[in-house]
Amino acid sequence: MSKTLLETAVHREELYHGKILHLQRDTVELPNGQTAIREYVVHPGAVVIVPILEREDGSWELVLERQYRYPVAKVMLEFPAGKLDHGEECLASAQRELREETGYSAAEWAHAGLFHPVVAYSTEFIDVWFARGLTAGDRDLDEEEFLEVLTLPLEEFLDQCRTGSVTDGKTLIAAHWLLQIRAGAWVPDWQRV
Template sequence: MDYEEKTLHKESIYNGKIIDVRVHEVQLPDGRTGKREVVNHPGAVAVIARTPSGKIILVRQYRKALEKELFEIPAGKLEPGEDPEMSAFRELEEETGYRAHGLKKTASFYTSPGFADEIIHLYEADRVTKGQTSTDEDEFVELVEVSLEEAQQFIREEKIHDAKTMYAVQHLMLSR
């Protein structure tokens, strides 16, 4: 059986700064029709970075959708036409003040494929040096440096509670 859902019609219901939302009328594999709400996102990057002493570089920030603070690896959305690797260099420096001398692509993954097309490109930074932060005007973050063991404890305490950061911590555990 072919499981593809053919789009019959799309209706835009919201165009925002970060996301667009559309309702698709689709033909289901059995011939019936259905509706799908789809969030379009330009994609994002995230960076696993460690200080010269081996600490994991995180940012602490409030996440309105969750109504709580989280500790996360540095990340941000892609600008139109921006190369993901260049975006990763930029986001790491903007959010943390650290500059990477190189980046290695670790993975790319969809965040919520049931309703969104957002893809995150994950990189691991090579040899970071301290510089200056320059966050967006509506972005309030605090730089936090933790050991791998502290990051694991943050996961247990749900201070680290997002998939990209949990993936990063697991990656570091497996690459010891």
Template sequence: MNFKEPTVEKETIYHGRIIDVEKHLVSLPNGKTAYREVVKHNGAVAVCAMNPEGQVILVKQFRKPLEHALLEIPAGKLEVGEDREAAARRELEEETGYRAKTMQHIGDVYGTPGFSNELISIYFTNDLEKGDVNLDEDEFVKTVLYSLSDVEQAVKNREINDAKTLIAFQHLLLFYNHSK
């Protein structure tokens, strides 16, 4: 079976600051056509960071699409042409005031591939120094520190609903926790 859907026609129905929304008429493997709505995003980065005391640095922030706050690892969108690791370093310092001296790339994930091309690169660091918080004008976050046992309990209790944070916590619990 052919697992492709060539685009026959494409229309941009929204052009925004963070996303573009396109409507694609595609040719299906069975010869018929269908419409697909596609969200185009430049990509994002996220950082699972541990301070010198061994605490995981999280941020709590309100997420409008959900109408409530989430606890997440620090993250943010890529600027056009920006290097992913450089963006991760920038976001970590802007949101938490910590600067990473070294970073390890955990992996890249598509959060919602059914309708979006957003690729999130996730990094880990426990090699930090103090920097400066520099939030965007419209960004309001609270730093929250979790011990590794807090992380484990939060996962067990299903208190973390953010995919990138769950993936980072999996990395911590499977690899970091056992390598100490």
């Protein structure tokens, strides 16, 4: 890594400490010796799960959710997802979130990768997981969580992504990885769990 790009914190101040998000303001020393202010959100990280129902004819249906998202004042179509609990491993979080939100458990899991949705102002990362061999069960939603679970054929879901009906970033990233897997360009390393 080039030292000509590094910034070093010289002072750190917590502006807000909430239930999920923390707001931080750092004074940093720039590569040229000057100082600047960096304000950002500290987030514990999250997972998104792509649950695949494989049909006898070889087609795929995807388990999705509709949920009202207050900041954008819209009902969004999304893959199941959630934040990591303190000290929780990403796979354990993915398994928990899938079960709690949809009622499904999965026999096999494959890790797709990790991405940072907004590097300019947040430490958040989202770990992407694929799940198959699904078994339906009971949901266990949080008291303040209201969502609808639905299944869509792969092509119908992709059409909604293409037409702009799906605008959730983590769902669009997962759709990209899903396309690569379905096309055979990427081969997931499925693990029985």
